[in-house]
Amino acid sequence: MNSKDLPTLQELAGRSLLRNEDLAISALEKLPIVFFPQLLKQAYEDSRVNVLRKIVSSWPFPRLPLGALKRRNAWDSQEYYVLEEVDKLLIQKVRPKEYKLEVLDLRSVGQSYLDVWSGPIDSWLPQTSSATEGRTQPLKVAVNLYLRDEQLNKLLYLSQWAEKRKGLLQLYCYELQIWLPSLSICKYLLECVNLQYIEILGLHSLRDPAFFLNLASYLGHMTKLCELSLSNIHEGNIASLEERRHIISGFASQLLNLECLQKFHLDTAAFFEGHLHQLLRSLKTPLNDLAVTHCTVSASEWNRLSKLPCVSQLQQLSLENVRLTSLSPEPLRVLLVKAAPTLVALNLEDCRIKDRHLYAILPALSRCLQLTTFSFYGNQISMHALKKLLRLTASLERLRMELYPVPQDCYEDNGSLNRQSTRDHCNELMDILKAIREPGRVYFGTDRCYRCNNRYIYNKTMMCKCQRR
Structure with a gap:
């Protein structure tokens, strides 16, 4: 033992x-x-x-x-x-004279049960002011709220407790994640917490976009919000294009109040397609983490992206599964130049980038000297272009995680993978890296299988059964 x-x-x-x-x-x-x-x-x-x-x-x-x-x-x-x-x-x-409890922390993450010696340690919670010391203060109950059907009984219990003991306890929510389709239940629960202390908000799988307009008044009170994620947002039953614009405008107007926002993620959000620029231009402070993934971006939105104030100091940028094939590489080049002094993680996975796009952004990529993670799987790059890329990334000394596509030269005319060619080409690419610096974690991956969506990673995973037939 x-x-x-x-x-x-x-x-x-x-x-x-x-x-x-x-x-x-x-x-x-x-x-x-x-x-x-x-x-x-x-x-x-x-x-x-x-x-x-x-x-x-x-x-x-x-x-x-x-x-x-x-x-x-x-x-x-x-x-x-x-x-x-x-x-x-x-x-x-x-x-009881030994009673000292000020904070009951119900969050299951971000803490240790032994971490109690110094009293309340959460900077996001309001501290007892000296003017009120000596008087009994309401008990602070810290929670993360996950509004989904299986959590409903727990949430209603807490909200009813807070309502019953009003003045004796107050609910403070750090992270709020919403899946519930019922606006009335969400409103009831939101009325019970101090909205201004929420730092993380996620809205997921909401099939009634009108929910966003009704939520807007609550969002405006979340002045300390640091992270906002919108995922799996469908178009729903919208009566007209004008109604859609009205909902998005109302929601976007509340983003103006989020002066602490640092992280914004938009994933699989069909409802907001064509309105990405409207959302991002409402963010007045620079983000350090921007993810627009599994979304369709129009040419006009793409061309204006690099001009937005919120992208000037990015530390993390993800455009995973945003198809860039038909879009100009120039906005991405400008964006990388702007973010180069601060960027540490770049995800361009499954963007279907081709050689000409890569050549256009290589000079900008060479300026990203702080980069530690680079994900480039799922792009249609030739062996010749990959050699140029790896000679460049080999000079980025902070890189520790590098994910590259298997060269297009390794595929047969019918789309199947030539194992011997893959072995030869990937080993040659690794030698290019090793000749310049000691590589960290470096992997080469194929395109995703159109049947099972799995990706074969050279020297790491097994080929999926679909491809082994």
Whole structure:
């Protein structure tokens, strides 16, 4: 057994104590507070309900990271027991002298159950002001909300609790992800949280685009929003083109308020096709992460992309599965020149770029000296052009992940892959890299199989069964 897997003396002491619940409960009054975090974890995992309740009522720290104890996102009975005990404490007129709880953290990520020593550590939460110290403050309940059908009971429980104990507790949401089609339920839940503290928002699989217009008034209050993702947004039943424009204009107008936005992702969003420029021009501060993926971009939108203020300081850019074959390479060249001092990750996977496009952007790519990740799978590049590309990227000393397409020279006239040619060409390309610098992770991948959508990666994966027939 690895020494790291061996239990600590504190863990062994906790297990021994929990074998006798009455003894454990009585011992809590004299137990050094250093034992509380570990004992809480063990009582939670072993479903020692009575001990768990007593630990919560005696919790000696300002922060209780309950979410970090959960094995999954769904609620379990232990979590309800903790909330019941916290609720009992909230309604007591005279609370126990050892009561110090300020933040109940229900988020399951971004924290450790042992990370309680310094009290509230989340900079996104409001801090208790000195003017209000000495008075009982509402308990801050920190959550990530995932509005989907299977989470509905949990969300309604929380919102009803917040409504019932208004003035005694406040819900603070850090991350909000919405899949629910019901606007009325979403509105009810959004009314219960402090919208101005949301930093991550995702809207997914919404088939009624009118939802965006109704959400706009809430979006305008999310002034600290850092990340916004829109994915799988379909056109739905829109009565007219004018109605579509009205919805998008109303939604885009609220983006003007998002002065903290740093990350914007648009994926498989047919509803916004033709209006990408309208969304992006509403972002007044520079982004560090822009992804427009699996979308159709018009020539007019493409030509205006590099002129937008929000793309001047990009650190990450993804245009995966945006077909650039019929578009001019000039906007991409200008965009790379503009982002060159800051760009660290570039994803041009499955853009169907050809040699002439590549040659046009090579000088700009050579200026991206901070680049660490370059994904270029799924582009129709010849061996001659790939040699030029690798001689250039070999000089980018920070590159650690490089994903290149198998040269078009490796395919037969019927589209099948010539294994021997692939081996020879990929080995030659690797030699070009090795002659200049020690490569990090470098892979060569084929086009995706039109049957199963898998990609064969030379020297890494197996050829899919479709191609082996």
